[in-house]
Amino acid sequence: MSEAAVKPNPAAPSLAVRHLSKAFGGVQAVRDVSFDLGKGELLALIGPNGAGKSTCFNMLNGQIRADSGSVSLAGTELIGRSPADIWRRGVGRTFQITATFPSMTVAENVAMVLMSQRHELFSFLKTAVQRHRKKALELLDLVGMTGQADRPCGVLSYGDLKRVELAVALGNEPSVLLMDEPTAGMAPRERIELMGLAARLVRDLGLSVLFTEHDMDIVFGHADRIIVLSRGELIAEGTAEQIRSNPLVLKTYLGEGQIYGRKEG
């Protein structure tokens, strides 16, 4: 998709992605992808498995180095920076499969972020026990996890871990949040609850969010705008209505027929 086809967002973009490409060996995982993430926008990135969504994400937060292209965060180029650096500049992320510190309690997991943000990790003699507890509990309150603040993360259910991750991602007050399949692996009701919570929080805090998701109810229910990736290329972008009726998207991803009720030959 050429740059000209990217519709400028009314608000100034939080993240301007231009001509992003990445190849793994002979496989072109992402090809010339450009889009804007508007300020305060909930932008969904959808597409079939293997379309390059996770690669895109990993390039945005510095885990994978892009072959070419640029990612600009309010004027600062992010390509070439380390994940730690990008995080410090206010780009948080949650993972498709939760990544927490299992040996620490829920509150300590959140406190870790606060210690890291305040550059305290090379302090040898202060105590870390109960450190930043008040602030951590405030963050946990946002996601409804104060009741389990003192349980080790290793014993939590998957849905609760997702909530903890959300609190952790909000810990350093990011301006941009990348959520890789925020509701993957959860039961239907929990999915709706969690995504509702996340959407409410980011709107309250004024965050710009880019998220990937396979559950179309979630995508159509929460995204302001949707971009569609297929075989590494952007094939469409628009509102839920536009995407739902886009013939190319129907063909490559959403499918044209009914899933249930059709008799197989």
Added chain:
Amino acid sequence: MSVYLVQFLSGLASASALFLAASGLSIIFGVTRVVNFAHGSFYMLGAFFGYTFVREVGGGGIGFWFALLLAALAVGLVGLVVELVILRRLYKAPELFQLIATFGVILIVQDVALWAWGAEDLLGPRAPGLTGIVRIFGTPMPVYDLALIAAGPLVLAALWLLFNRTRWGILVRAATEDREMVAALGVNQSLLFTGVFVLGSMLAGLGGAIQLPKGGADLLMDFGILAEMFVVVVVGGMGSILGAFLAAVLISLLNTFGILVWPDGTLVLMFILMAVILVVRPTGLLGRPETAGHKAEAGFETALRPAGPHYKLFIAAVLALLLVLPVLVGEFYLILVIDILVLALFATSLHFLMSTGGLVSFGHAAFYGGGAYAAALLVTYAATPFELALLLAPLGAGLLALVIGWFCVRLSGVYFAMLTLAFAQVAWSIVFQWSDVTNGDDGLLGIWPSAWASGTLVFYFLALVIAVGGIFLIRRVIFAPFGYGLRATRDSTLRAAAIGIDIKRQQLVAFVFAGAMAGLAGALFVFSKGSVFPDEMSIPRSFDALLMVLLGGVESLSGPFVGAAAFTYLHDELITFEYWRLLLGLTIVALVLLFPQGLAGAAKHYLGRYLKLEAEPTGAAVTKREVREA
């Protein structure tokens, strides 16, 4: 010119034995995920068996080669016994236990070899028909070297055929990629593991046997080759047999040419080569990036919690006992307790690295010995006062840890562990060989504390304050933001990086801190004994520390202290026997087999009632919650 050509060929010749041994190690690790420390011992046994078999049957030209093959088979048989009796029971145990068990095998083999073949170095028999020399452009060269040069590529080709053209070989490769999948396909896993272990052992045995006419057989071969093998595997890239071959050639060439250019500097050259390759290619020459999950986990999933009131009371009681100890016991026991205190600080520094950092170091004695030598050298050459030397020694050890750690933290898991061992062996060799400065094997003597601290009683209190102070400092650091950050890198590298933690820096600083604390223990050691020998930096000393951590259990910080006490007791009891290594080795193997979850795990099992009371509410809460949600 011809000198260089001959030197080149001679390098190729010595590469063959090294390649055989290293490829065996690599194959075994690839499938079983066990780093076989006894691999160097298998190599040594190959040489000893070869020596005997050549004498018995190796009359003619064919007999000689038949004897070498027989030696390889005999080592394969030893490998079979080790796998069946020991390792098979430990595949599911934490890696630390497997390592300790194979270390037990090293000790056993050392004493059995001493008993069977004696302490004298054995001169290798010469190969009938290949005893002469050829002249290459006028420079003489043993004919046997040509045979050795051929042996490496021959075995490489044979292994390639085995792994690419036979069903068994393809299964082995599949198991290297994905063990669970192969098991799910109905392959008899234990048979596969046993087969691979025997094959690897035979390769080590063959390597030891074919170098006989060149290098002979002696009792120091096991640790020497072990470090070299690790370097080969790390440089070549783990799991790549061709990489192992290339690395073996590279390192052997470096050795042979290094001797021409800079006779005293071959070890330093090897160090530089390894460093350069790791900086350019962290996965080795032909290695692929590590797949996640191959961590050298020592079984530390739990975290240390701040001490409860009962535990604090217990610690206070122990400290009180230590304070009044001089009233209760005589000088002999005071000296024994000083030993325990020193070792406890040493073990605690390793425990910190392993439990909080998840970094299993096989070469921690480099810093213990490093601190001891720093103090001893300062006293010997700069007439440094005792107090200052005690202060500077940890700095010296920390500096050494900074240099070694800078390379090691680039790797993780077993690769990290192997590299620490290789560097520790280099450090040991330098101290051992650089006799102008370090006095080599004769050690540095007459390193005593100042007059005020030279009495046993005063020194006891000094050691008590420093060792206990050091242990409390380590504990403090574990619960400081630094320790939390380090634990975060252990728990999840993904999340740690995502919240802005510089993982390598956190690990490097931890490595330096642990090294400095080990160095402090080393300095205390040298002043308590008045002398230091290269042994304090050797691989066995690194294993002593691992053993202490294991004996004491990993659950609490008093573990290393208990471990040090148990180790000192065990050591003092056994050392009176002629074959004490054999007894120690058997004890280690027995302990690991009887308590595959560790002594602490066993204690937990038997005292489980009390601990269960604590664990139950959490479990019940989870169940209740999940029921409600369902």
